[in-house]
Amino acid sequence: MTPPVTPLLDVTDLTVHFTRRTGFFxxxxxxxxxxxxxxxxxxxxxxxxxxxxxxxxxxxxxxxVLRLVEKTSGTVRFDGQDLFALAPEELRxxxxxxxxxxxxxxASLNPRMTIGRAIREGLTIHRLAEGAAADRRVRELLEEVGxxxxxxxxxxxxxxxxxxxRAGIARALAVEPELLVCxxxxxxxxxxxxxxxxxxLMDLQARRGLSYLFISHDLAVVRHVAPRVAVMYLGRIVExxxxxxxxxxxxxxxxxxxxxxxxxxDPLTKRPRIVLPGDPPSPVNPPPGCPFHPRCQHPGKxxxxxxxxxxxxxRAPGLRAACHKG
Amino acid sequence: MSEPLAPPAxxxxxxxSPAPLLExxxxxxxxxxxxGVARAVDGVALVVxxxxxxxxxxxxxxxxxxxxxxVLRLVEHPGLIAxxxxxxxxxxxxxxxxxxxxxxxxxxxxxxxxQEPASALNPVLTVxxxxxxxxxxxxxxxxxxxxxxxxxxxxxVGIPDAEQRYGHYAHQLxxxxxxxxxxxxxLACRPHLLIADEPTTAxxxxxxxxxxxxxxxxxxxxxxxxLLITHNLGLVAERxxxxxxxxxxxxxxxxPTEALxxxxxxxxxxxLMAAVPRPDAxxxxxxxxxxxxxxxxxWPAGCRFHPRCPLAWEKCRAExxxxxxxxxxxxxxxxxxxxxxxxxxxx
Numbered sequence: 001m002t003p004p005v006t007p008l009l010d011v012t013d014l015t016v017h018f019t020r021r022t023g024f025f026x027x028x029x030x031x032x033x034x035x036x037x038x039x040x041x042x043x044x045x046x047x048x049x050x051x052x053x054x055x056x057x058x059x060x061x062x063x064x065v066l067r068l069v070e071k072t073s074g075t076v077r078f079d080g081q082d083l084f085a086l087a088p089e090e091l092r093x094x095x096x097x098x099x100x101x102x103x104x105x106x107a108s109l110n111p112r113m114t115i116g117r118a119i120r121e122g123l124t125i126h127r128l129a130e131g132a133a134a135d136r137r138v139r140e141l142l143e144e145v146g147x148x149x150x151x152x153x154x155x156x157x158x159x160x161x162x163x164x165x166r167a168g169i170a171r172a173l174a175v176e177p178e179l180l181v182c183x184x185x186x187x188x189x190x191x192x193x194x195x196x197x198x199x200x201l202m203d204l205q206a207r208r209g210l211s212y213l214f215i216s217h218d219l220a221v222v223r224h225v226a227p228r229v230a231v232m233y234l235g236r237i238v239e240x241x242x243x244x245x246x247x248x249x250x251x252x253x254x255x256x257x258x259x260x261x262x263x264x265x266d267p268l269t270k271r272p273r274i275v276l277p278g279d280p281p282s283p284v285n286p287p288p289g290c291p292f293h294p295r296c297q298h299p300g301k302x303x304x305x306x307x308x309x310x311x312x313x314x315r316a317p318g319l320r321a322a323c324h325k326g
Numbered sequence: 327m328s329e330p331l332a333p334p335a336x337x338x339x340x341x342x343s344p345a346p347l348l349e350x351x352x353x354x355x356x357x358x359x360x361x362g363v364a365r366a367v368d369g370v371a372l373v374v375x376x377x378x379x380x381x382x383x384x385x386x387x388x389x390x391x392x393x394x395x396x397v398l399r400l401v402e403h404p405g406l407i408a409x410x411x412x413x414x415x416x417x418x419x420x421x422x423x424x425x426x427x428x429x430x431x432x433x434x435x436x437x438x439x440x441q442e443p444a445s446a447l448n449p450v451l452t453v454x455x456x457x458x459x460x461x462x463x464x465x466x467x468x469x470x471x472x473x474x475x476x477x478x479x480x481x482x483v484g485i486p487d488a489e490q491r492y493g494h495y496a497h498q499l500x501x502x503x504x505x506x507x508x509x510x511x512x513l514a515c516r517p518h519l520l521i522a523d524e525p526t527t528a529x530x531x532x533x534x535x536x537x538x539x540x541x542x543x544x545x546x547x548x549x550x551x552x553l554l555i556t557h558n559l560g561l562v563a564e565r566x567x568x569x570x571x572x573x574x575x576x577x578x579x580x581x582p583t584e585a586l587x588x589x590x591x592x593x594x595x596x597x598l599m600a601a602v603p604r605p606d607a608x609x610x611x612x613x614x615x616x617x618x619x620x621x622x623x624x625w626p627a628g629c630r631f632h633p634r635c636p637l638a639w640e641k642c643r644a645e646x647x648x649x650x651x652x653x654x655x656x657x658x659x660x661x662x663x664x665x666x667x668x669x670x671x672x673x
Contacts, residue, residue, distance in 0.1 A: 162618060192601050192618075195612035196615075217531065220604055223603060224607075267563040
């Protein structure tokens with residue numbers, strides 16, 4: 001379960017802070033600490049699940065991994081190369097190898113473009129296929145994601161949510177990526193269709209040897225696709241490890257609360273629930289010490305938690321948690 | 327919990343069968359669209375007894391939200407509640423009431439919480455005044471008394487600094503706080519029935535847990551009944567005693583919650599349960615239901631689930647099954663429950 005020696009994606013101490021203007025006519029500036037000191041690694045054919053609630057920074061992290069936002073500090077290495085050190089042309093070529101699937105496939109599908117054209121675009125830009133070969137490739141991709149070949153002539157709005165998400169996946173796969181960043185890929189889908197898309201993602205991984213960074217707020221969904229899971233809170237990873245261990249014996253009080261809050265579809269399962277008081281603090285003014293301390297229900301919480309930020313420490317084979325207690 | 331068929335303990339009415347608090351019969355709602363008439367709700371019958379929590383579960387487009395709106399007569403143009411539909415609440419036929427009389431019921435004894443806390447609050451009124459307004463609309467109290475009760479409600483839903491929050495606007499509150507305000511508005515007149523339509527779907531899971539614990543506590547204090555409308559089977563399992571499953575505008579199964587989860591009778595319910603990923607289950611392929619929900623303008627002939635049903639046979643394609651008995655207090659809309667299906671199923 002330890003990450004391989006040379007991971008495909010290697011993020012080290014990544015920090016992304018934004019400055020934004022607020023107040024009357026933007027007279028006030030504030031810094032949003034979206035991602036702070038995040039390190040993670042994903043090997044080939046591996047899936048890392050990333051869970052966290054709204055505003056925890058998971059989407060910013062995803063965008064930074066693709067260099068769609070600029071970093072403040074730290075590095076993102078893909079296959080050994082520092083993405084933030086690449087010249088524009090090199091970055092463009094590198095992007096072929098990393099693709100993203102969004103929650104809302106509309107974000108990646110132009111509403112005025114047929115599905116076929118949208119998929120073909122990637123083939124053309126990266127000069128992978130032309131003419132009849134490109135047409136054939138589009139049909140193959142559509143079939144690979146479980147759509148019929150005539151879906152090429154359809155516009156995105158004519159599709160159901162599940163079909164659109166399949167088309168978004170086909171578009172991402174067209175350029176033969178090695179890493180797929182999936183940002184809430186099934187969150188907008190109904191349960192029966194969600195299962196279809198999750199199964200498709202797992203089949204594609206087995207067939208193509210893909211690596212996934214799979215981001216979701218839904219712990220149950222992540223459990224099904226990711227053998228390794230990282231939990232994010234207020235811009236930081238607070239726990240990371242093998243899914244089985246992390247779900248069975250969460251070490252961080254936030255992970256414990258998060259897991260206890262998920263309703264289990266079994267009326268006979270009665271679990272004690274840890275109810276967290278209040279809302280997560282704002283990433284504009286994260287609390288000092290442990291970012292979780294204002295809501296933490298750990299009985300041993302003390303002054304150290306309030307003033308000293310805990311580092312990720314190994315607590316079980318391959319499992320690290322950032323908590324002073326327990 | 328050990329007596330599955332006992333009437334809800336909170337109901338003060340004497341046995342054997344109290345008149346239900348809410349009773350829907352043959353509820354039909356249609357929408358005229360460019361593609362034709364959408365039969366969004368197509369003959370729904372359901373019952374909620376005083377004090378009990380009932381689930382109404384289904385996926386998008388099954389008609390569960392339109393059902394809620396129809397109960398409160400809030401279906402908007404081009405939607406129409408069809409003739410012959412019946413909605414009885416506390417013994418009154420809500421569909422026969424004059425507009426001013428239905429207003430007296432809405433927000434008073436019968437309240438609704440919807441999914442989107444952002445759009446359900448008035449952006450230019452303070453949240454406190456919106457609670458006070460509801461109280462004044464239904465009860466003869468002074469402004470000062472309404473204000474005092476509104477602050478009480480804000481406290482009851484766990485909003486800190488309630489006095490100060492009274493004067494805040496919706497945009498100044500987080501999603502979780504806004505949903506609390508909506509609950510405060512809904513419960514301000516101590517309703518006998520709360521219809522909660524995806525009350526926590528827009529919220530994070532830790533906030534969801536907090537809001538549901540709060541609702542639970544208030545429900546116990548007030549003895550109100552709740553009709554919980556959701557797509558989330560986990561919430562149904564955790565929060566309800568009885569459940570109705572909806573598909574394609576119709577109820578396809580109803581059962582005590584424990585019995586439903588122990589052995590779902592309808593193939594759609596079975597498929598839905600198998601498709602739900604569970605936080606406590608090992609990593610494996612999920613059993614997906616093939617295909618997708620058909621559009622409401624073109625429900626399939628026969629059983630509406632037959633194009634997606636692994637067990638469908640000739641009869642399912644030809645005839646719509648009625649709700650058939652499926653055990654104690656249970657019904658399911660499936661021909662498998664009728665007449666030796668396994669024999670007929672063989673070609």
